[in-house]
Amino acid sequence: MSRLASGLQRLRRSSSQWEVLWSALASCGLVLFSQLAVAMVPRLVFIAAIVLGRLWRRFIGVAASAPLFVLFNILLLWGVYVFVIRRETSSLLDMLINAECALLLWGFYRILSGDPGIVACDSSYLEEAGCKDFVEAIYSSEKLPMLSRVRQCTWCKANIRGYDHHCPAFGTCIGQKNHRLFMALLTGFVVAESTYTMCSTKYITRCISSGTIRSENPVSLNIVISTTLFSILQVLWQIVFLMWHIYCICFNIKTDEWINWKKYPEFQMKEQPRSDSEVKFVNPYDKGMLCNIREFLKPE
Numbered sequence: 001m002s003r004l005a006s007g008l009q010r011l012r013r014s015s016s017q018w019e020v021l022w023s024a025l026a027s028c029g030l031v032l033f034s035q036l037a038v039a040m041v042p043r044l045v046f047i048a049a050i051v052l053g054r055l056w057r058r059f060i061g062v063a064a065s066a067p068l069f070v071l072f073n074i075l076l077l078w079g080v081y082v083f084v085i086r087r088e089t090s091s092l093l094d095m096l097i098n099a100e101c102a103l104l105l106w107g108f109y110r111i112l113s114g115d116p117g118i119v120a121c122d123s124s125y126l127e128e129a130g131c132k133d134f135v136e137a138i139y140s141s142e143k144l145p146m147l148s149r150v151r152q153c154t155w156c157k158a159n160i161r162g163y164d165h166h167c168p169a170f171g172t173c174i175g176q177k178n179h180r181l182f183m184a185l186l187t188g189f190v191v192a193e194s195t196y197t198m199c200s201t202k203y204i205t206r207c208i209s210s211g212t213i214r215s216e217n218p219v220s221l222n223i224v225i226s227t228t229l230f231s232i233l234q235v236l237w238q239i240v241f242l243m244w245h246i247y248c249i250c251f252n253i254k255t256d257e258w259i260n261w262k263k264y265p266e267f268q269m270k271e272q273p274r275s276d277s278e279v280k281f282v283n284p285y286d287k288g289m290l291c292n293i294r295e296f297l298k299p300e
Contacts, residue, residue, distance in 0.1 A: 027068035031076055067112060067171035073230075074104055077196055080227050084220045085203045097199065100192040107185045108170070117161040117175035119150050149176075149285075151256055162299065164245075164254040176299050183245060190238050193231040200228040252285040252292035 078101040086094060151163035153173045162176025174182045203224060248255060261267035261281055269282040286292065 023065040024068050027065050028072045031069060031072040065171070066168040067108075070169050071105075071108060074101060074108070077101070077193070077227055077231070080220075080223055081196060081199065084224055085199050088203045088206055089199050093195070093199065097192070097195050100188065100195060104185070104188050104192055107181060107188060111170050111172060111178055111181050111185060114172075114178050114181070116158075116173040117163075117177040119147070119159045119161050149254075151254075162254065163256055164248070165256055180297070183242075183249075186238060186242050186245070190235055190242060193235050193238075197228055197231045197235065200224050200231070204228070249296045250289045250292055251283065252287060252295060253283055 078098075081089075081097060081101075089097070149163075150159055150161050152159050153163060153166050155166040156173065158173055160173045160175035162179060164174040164179060164182075166173050167182065170182070170185070172178070204221075207221065244255075248258065257264060257267065262279070266284050267281055268279045287295070
């Protein structure tokens, strides 16, 4: 539990336990309200959900937590499946989707409480390299080989080895130590939400074809419809996001390096030695696809 507590400390700006509680309640409320909004889009409740989220933060002073929002969405999908959809599912598929949800919760806990690869550097090393601060040492990492591919997160100001990006959904940076877990979680979300969509679609189709749609609990049916639409939307962008990260792994480049390559000297190559010559991108870490994948799976 101490690891979970340390992970939760990274999700909040202050140390007040009441703020964490209110943030959790706000996240849970937004999950329920957004799912209701998706089920009632023709009534423009979706716009009301967005307005409500902004009002909570601006006037009430309570900001929802993205990781808790993700957590409550997992629990909601799992709950809707268990209490509404499960009776129409085969035993094999039932075991599969329950295992997927349980693994997602376990992986979510691990990435929330784990170390992404935080690097601490003693001031004596900075003086030896002639750098004023850690950021300067990172941008000129040839002065300190120990800081190779160490980047500073602009969101939480942490120095992460193998930094890829800061993930608001998981409330942590993605670095060398948790990048593989992040990829497993992202794949798990795609698989779990696709499985849920398949089960919920079968449930909705049965209700329509058997003529029992009017006898079903309207609240339960609306929640099934909303969670199905939500899962479809999630899968669409998650597949694109997953493909991008697979591309980065195959070519051994991080998201931050691809976006901010002009800040890192090792990615810059001048065609001519003149100062006004055009700077082109070059990836010094690309060792071939197979070697890049092997390095990702077993980093040095």
